[in-house]
Amino acid sequence: MTTSNAVNVEGLEKNFGSTRALDGLNLTIETGTVAGFLGPNGSGKTTTIRILLGLLKADGGHATLLGGDPWKDAVELHRRIAYVAGDVTLWPSLTGGQAIDILGSLRGDLDRIRVEQFLQRFDLDPTKKARSYSKGNRQKVGLVAAFASRAELLILDEPTNGLDPLMEGVFTECVAEAKAEGRSVLLSSHVFAEVEKLCDTVTIIRDGRTVESGTLAELRHLQRSTITLTLDGDPSSLETVGGVHDFVADGGHATFTVDSAALPAVLAAIAPLKPRELVSTPPSLEELFLRHYGVHPVDGAGSEAPQAEAAQSEAAQR
Amino acid sequence: MTTSTAARTHSAPPAVSSNAFTNASTGFGIMVRFILRRNWLRMLIWLVVLAGMVVLVIDSQRELFPTQADRDAYALVANTPAIAALTGLPYAAGTLGGILNIKLWMTMAIALSFAVIFLVTRNGRAEEEAGRTELLRAGVLGNYAYSLANWTVFSAFAILVGLASAGAAISQELPVDGALTMGASFAATALVFLGVSAVAGQLTRTSGGANGLASTVLGISYLVRAVADVQGEGENASWLTWLSPIGWAQQSRSYADNNWWPLLLCVGAAVILLVVALALERGRDLGAGLIPERVGPRSASAALRTQTGLTIRLQRGSIIGWSVGIVVFAMFFGGVATAMADLLSGDSPIAQAFLGGSKNILDGLLGFFLMANALLVAAFVLQSADAIRAAESKGRTEMQWSSAISRIRWAAARMVVPAVWSLVLLAVSGAAIGATFGAAVGQPDQAWRFLGASVAYWPSALLVIGVVVLCAAVIPRAAAAVTWALYAVAVVLSMFGDLFGLPDWVINNTPFTAIPRLGMDFTVLPLVVVTALAVIAGGIGLWVLRNRDMTSA
Numbered sequence A: 001m002t003t004s005n006a007v008n009v010e011g012l013e014k015n016f017g018s019t020r021a022l023d024g025l026n027l028t029i030e031t032g033t034v035a036g037f038l039g040p041n042g043s044g045k046t047t048t049i050r051i052l053l054g055l056l057k058a059d060g061g062h063a064t065l066l067g068g069d070p071w072k073d074a075v076e077l078h079r080r081i082a083y084v085a086g087d088v089t090l091w092p093s094l095t096g097g098q099a100i101d102i103l104g105s106l107r108g109d110l111d112r113i114r115v116e117q118f119l120q121r122f123d124l125d126p127t128k129k130a131r132s133y134s135k136g137n138r139q140k141v142g143l144v145a146a147f148a149s150r151a152e153l154l155i156l157d158e159p160t161n162g163l164d165p166l167m168e169g170v171f172t173e174c175v176a177e178a179k180a181e182g183r184s185v186l187l188s189s190h191v192f193a194e195v196e197k198l199c200d201t202v203t204i205i206r207d208g209r210t211v212e213s214g215t216l217a218e219l220r221h222l223q224r225s226t227i228t229l230t231l232d233g234d235p236s237s238l239e240t241v242g243g244v245h246d247f248v249a250d251g252g253h254a255t256f257t258v259d260s261a262a263l264p265a266v267l268a269a270i271a272p273l274k275p276r277e278l279v280s281t282p283p284s285l286e287e288l289f290l291r292h293y294g295v296h297p298v299d300g301a302g303s304e305a306p307q308a309e310a311a312q313s314e315a316a317q318r
Numbered sequence B: 001m002t003t004s005t006a007a008r009t010h011s012a013p014p015a016v017s018s019n020a021f022t023n024a025s026t027g028f029g030i031m032v033r034f035i036l037r038r039n040w041l042r043m044l045i046w047l048v049v050l051a052g053m054v055v056l057v058i059d060s061q062r063e064l065f066p067t068q069a070d071r072d073a074y075a076l077v078a079n080t081p082a083i084a085a086l087t088g089l090p091y092a093a094g095t096l097g098g099i100l101n102i103k104l105w106m107t108m109a110i111a112l113s114f115a116v117i118f119l120v121t122r123n124g125r126a127e128e129e130a131g132r133t134e135l136l137r138a139g140v141l142g143n144y145a146y147s148l149a150n151w152t153v154f155s156a157f158a159i160l161v162g163l164a165s166a167g168a169a170i171s172q173e174l175p176v177d178g179a180l181t182m183g184a185s186f187a188a189t190a191l192v193f194l195g196v197s198a199v200a201g202q203l204t205r206t207s208g209g210a211n212g213l214a215s216t217v218l219g220i221s222y223l224v225r226a227v228a229d230v231q232g233e234g235e236n237a238s239w240l241t242w243l244s245p246i247g248w249a250q251q252s253r254s255y256a257d258n259n260w261w262p263l264l265l266c267v268g269a270a271v272i273l274l275v276v277a278l279a280l281e282r283g284r285d286l287g288a289g290l291i292p293e294r295v296g297p298r299s300a301s302a303a304l305r306t307q308t309g310l311t312i313r314l315q316r317g318s319i320i321g322w323s324v325g326i327v328v329f330a331m332f333f334g335g336v337a338t339a340m341a342d343l344l345s346g347d348s349p350i351a352q353a354f355l356g357g358s359k360n361i362l363d364g365l366l367g368f369f370l371m372a373n374a375l376l377v378a379a380f381v382l383q384s385a386d387a388i389r390a391a392e393s394k395g396r397t398e399m400q401w402s403s404a405i406s407r408i409r410w411a412a413a414r415m416v417v418p419a420v421w422s423l424v425l426l427a428v429s430g431a432a433i434g435a436t437f438g439a440a441v442g443q444p445d446q447a448w449r450f451l452g453a454s455v456a457y458w459p460s461a462l463l464v465i466g467v468v469v470l471c472a473a474v475i476p477r478a479a480a481a482v483t484w485a486l487y488a489v490a491v492v493l494s495m496f497g498d499l500f501g502l503p504d505w506v507i508n509n510t511p512f513t514a515i516p517r518l519g520m521d522f523t524v525l526p527l528v529v530v531t532a533l534a535v536i537a538g539g540i541g542l543w544v545l546r547n548r549d550m551t552s553a
Helices: A045-052 A074-078 A096-107 A112-121 A135-147 A165-180 A192-198 A216-221 A235-240 A260-273 A285-293 A297-317 B002-010 B020-024 B028-064 B068-078 B081-087 B096-123 B125-130 B132-137 B145-171 B176-203 B207-230 B239-243 B245-250 B261-282 B307-314 B316-345 B349-355 B359-385 B387-393 B397-401 B407-441 B446-455 B458-474 B479-500 B525-547
Strands: A005-016 A019-030 A034-038 A060-065 A081-084 A153-157 A184-188 A201-206 A209-215 A225-230 A244-250 A253-258 A277-281
Touching (some): A019 A184, A034 A045, A045 A184, A112 A165, A135 A153, A135 A165, A153 A165, A165 A184, A184 A192, A192 A285, A201 A216, A209 A216, A216 A285, A225 A260, A253 A260, B028 B096, B028 B145, B081 B207, B081 B316, B096 B125, B176 B245, B207 B316, B245 B261, B307 B316, B316 B407, B359 B479, B387 B397, B397 B407, B407 B446, B407 B525, B458 B479
Parallel strands (some): A019 A209, A081 A153, A153 A184
Antiparallel strands (some): A201 A209, A225 A277, A244 A253
16 A cells, blocks of 8 residues: 555455345555546446445445545545546535535635636536536536545546537546546446546456556557558568457458557568558557457456556555 | 326327317326326325214214203203304204214314315315426417316315215214205315415415415414404304405304305305416416525525524424414413303302312413414424434435534424424413413413413423434335324324223323323322333434435435
8 A cells, every 4th residue: 555546445245135235356556646447337437436435335445535444544535536427416405506615614625716717618607506406507506516525536437428529528637637636536437438538547446356457558559450551562461470360351442450568560561561551559448348348258357367467566566 | 106197097088179278187087087096095085084074073962962862951051152153153062963063063164174175286286386286288279278187176075075975974973964064164174275285386486385374264264254253243253254265154053054055155166276276277387386496595604504594494484383273272261261261250050050069160261272282382393303304305304414414413303393383382272272361360370370381381282303213214105194093093082982992001191191181290200201212213213314224206
């Protein structure tokens, strides 16, 4: 356990009756970084977040939040964090502005000037009653309250749910600013582009267990890049080069994937063929993610677990 | 269930008729079945309880007044201002049917009306507010089909309860024509308030608002007829009774005149109200109310930023409503007692005979009023403290409990409000009963005696808070049903325990009857015991609340 980590979760377990929601989950967020938290619905993201918030009590494992125990030190820790739920529920008879003030006062750092700035950026009318807000506008109330705070750690659970693309852009800016201010962010999301753009590290979970974790570069390193090329001659000789997979050729066009380690050798083999065009694409986050939930889900989980642990320990050593 | 039915509406045959109304009511049958499926248990419980009460009361009254001589004696003293004001002018009080009407008619008519108001709102405005009506209306469903189905189902329910009540009375060998008139008068009253609820559901945007508006109309109808009955001469109410739908139904005078024509007024009013509701619905957008939504302040005041201030603000409407209602009823109780005091201190031989132990009977009656008043305050307390459970079940605790406030402090603010306000209400309403009573008998200082006797019920109110917190913590999902059921049991035992022939040790040891009544020797022990129970229940509740998982919305 290092004190430089905003969040340290090891082997977290949680049962709801006979359902095992979390089954040894690991999650680390270094202070000052933005951590992506990915997993399909029901994989345990919200449960993990609720344990970190002291709303649920873990059945096993360790969780440390800003150096404290999320269950025992809940009230003290909550002064230093801001949380936006995936479905922000407000008091129907109060206005959005009142709700933001109340949430800010509960934390004790209400700053009306900052609130006013974020209201303008998110284009939210604070004089409307919460019951007349759309889903997106309720999310904005939560986001304004969180970003306007001085919290050291922002915990955002699918926060852009219901926001239009314009507002997603504003959200991206706000997270980047929060990071620039030295704050840490836990961002649970289904929007890969958002996570790729914002997150320093990514944790992918499945069935309450961490299956991949590390920086995007590290995760990509473990995966193959896709290479597409166009040349005048016949590309079929490349198919037999070590490290080349999924080879498809169509006249002068060829597409294949390459293990990262074999990349220099493959490039050396391509050079004599004098390609006219070459595009190398690193695996997208979506591809990384879908690998774990794709065609062979059971195999995927089994074979990726050691990788995940390796990445985890690597992250902890830094 | 909603989605499966929505899916079924897609498979309904497309409307081929060009008739506008047929188009507008496409899917009516499916909606009727849908509403029945979601509400049959509720309706069945109401039906069994209401019809069962008819049987129970007839049975108990037959035991109480076994011979015709007993009933004739009762008839001579039945016509008191208290009876007139609370349950209507007695007539035919020498018959079992007439006695049934005195004891039960008003309770049945009001209870059934409330049932219909709540059911129509629950399936109408509340569904619209939750966005589920949108899902249905997007299917192949006529614009009016859902509302028409809603009103049809609960009109049928009201008529069925009327028939069941008549059947229950007939099974107890009451006259058939009287029983049928009585049943019809219950149904007719309920139909009017079904119409009121339908219109209210068009005017307001929220289900709470719709229930509040319709209940207010019911309350005014009750008070108008109360005034009419108190002003009445002999067995005949003043003309004011014709201003109240409840008055119309009363004028059917079952078991005496069996007039059916006043009930036609009720049915006519119901039809007009439903037509108005339909016209209003046609003229508005889905989800909107006709009373416009106002904008509010863009920031929270300093008071609102405290937990207690927030609690008071969220319950503001409810607190004002309950307070006004309780004080009005307290003055009403006091006023009734004044009229009774006149009767009892009069020279009439009946009054002298009725007096028996002189002042004790009067004190007993006033003590009963004070307890009834305390039970009303307890209902307010229950509703107020229930915010602890409601906030969690509606998902509002997620943001609050992840703020810098402990769950205990959070819950405490929601306990302090009902605790303090119940003390104020008990004091004010007790003093109001005493003052209105004292004014009549020329003893203005009576207010203090009544204030004291009323405040003695404060521990009972605290116990209600303790039990509500305990239930919210231990059984969050069932808490609302359990606490209201416990309250209903306490009301029945405290007020009607004698009626059901329960043993004295049960009747005298509810959290309300255990408190020394006005005129009884005051002992502090019951207050200490009830307070201790309140502290224990509340303490365990808070401890559990602190140490359990938050339940998901």
